[in-house]
Structure formats: C-alpha cells, structure tokens
Amino acid sequence: MLDTYKVVLIGESGVGKTCIINQFNDGKFDPNIKISISAQFCRKKIDLPNGESITMDIWDTVGQETFRSITQIFYTHAKVAVIVYDVTNKKSFEEAKNYWYKKIQELDDKDIIIAIVANKYDLYEKRQVSNEEGEAYAKSIKAIFGFTSAKNNTGIKTLFENIAMKIKQKKNNKSNETNINNINNEKISLINKKNNKIKCC
Numbered sequence: 001m002l003d004t005y006k007v008v009l010i011g012e013s014g015v016g017k018t019c020i021i022n023q024f025n026d027g028k029f030d031p032n033i034k035i036s037i038s039a040q041f042c043r044k045k046i047d048l049p050n051g052e053s054i055t056m057d058i059w060d061t062v063g064q065e066t067f068r069s070i071t072q073i074f075y076t077h078a079k080v081a082v083i084v085y086d087v088t089n090k091k092s093f094e095e096a097k098n099y100w101y102k103k104i105q106e107l108d109d110k111d112i113i114i115a116i117v118a119n120k121y122d123l124y125e126k127r128q129v130s131n132e133e134g135e136a137y138a139k140s141i142k143a144i145f146g147f148t149s150a151k152n153n154t155g156i157k158t159l160f161e162n163i164a165m166k167i168k169q170k171k172n173n174k175s176n177e178t179n180i181n182n183i184n185n186e187k188i189s190l191i192n193k194k195n196n197k198i199k200c201c
C-alpha cells in the first residue's frame, strides 16, 4: 500500500495558497478567485527522478486572521508545512517568520518538514522582499525554499518534487536508523547470552 503524506499550505490571506494548489492540480489560474472560507485538499502522486513515487494530500487552509485557531487543526498532524508569502507584500513575509513559523515550532512534531515559498514571482517589479532575504531566511531555519508564480505556473512542480524528495530522504534515514538499532539490539542480546553462558559454566 502506498504511504500518503499530509502537506499543508499556510500563510497570510491573499498570498496565493489556493492558486498554487489549483495550478498544480488542474493547471488553472483564476485572477478573480474568491477568498477561502474552509480548508480543502487534493491528492497528488508525485514521481521522483529515481522512478519512485510519493502520494500527498495537499491541504489548502484559510489565511484570514479570524480563522487562525481553525487553521491550526489542519497543520497539527502534517508531515510538511508549506509557509507561503507574497513577494509584493512585506507584511506577509514578516508574518511568515513571526507567526506561521513560530506556530510550527510549537508543535510536538520536531520532525516536520518546512518549506518557505515566495509566491507572485511574476510581479517582480513590485517586489518588497528580495530573493536573497527569502532564501537566507529559509536557509537559517533549514527549510526548503521555492519561488513560485501561480499565475505563470513557475516553480510549482519543482517545489512539490523537492518536498517529495525530502520526505523520501527522511523516510530512508529513519529506516537506516531502525536497521542500525536492530543490529545493535541483536549485538547486545548476543553479548548478554554469551555473558550468561560464561556465568553458568
């Protein structure tokens, strides 16, 4: 059976979360899209370069401040938190750092994968957050970083592929750790058996 991973997009209202998901899911961009008033998800299978694949449930959440406590329910058990900001809106970047990242930090799961996404990259000339600023921040918190334009369909496929690869990498590391632990446990039990034998003789 295929594992399915929960990936949740969070961030301020209007940064483009719904448009990123719509573009990824059905290749469409609606400039007159309505504000989200409820969370919804789509299931996507992502093929990796090595021929493996990963299935993600990609959740869109409500960015409006009044719904923040409800939004929290959706990212609480996520495998990946994708924090989106709008490059033309400095405040959305500040909130990404000072609110959304902090809320993820407060979760019990310290193993959660974080991605920082600079959306509306097509509005390059109206930029209020420089590329370097976004990239440096992502690096400082060891997050995946991506530039996207939901309008032009730029960077979205790459973003989800990078997320899928990170999920796979973490999964492989975990199974290696489990194997090492199993080998160590076997060694310990062999040593214990040997010691018991020596005592008996």
Ligand code: GTP
Pocket: 011, 012, 013, 014, 015, 016, 017, 018, 019, 020, 030, 031, 032, 033, 034, 035, 036, 037, 061, 062, 063, 064, 119, 120, 121, 122, 123, 148, 149, 150, 151, 152
């Ligand atoms: P909430 O539902 O309130 O949480 O907002 P959201 O983050 O889901 O934003 P949404 O996808 O509804 O997009 C908000 C507005 O930004 C819409 O008018 C979109 O058409 C526009 N928009 C989204 N992504 C882009 C983009 O990459 N480029 C441009 N130029 N506009 C975008």
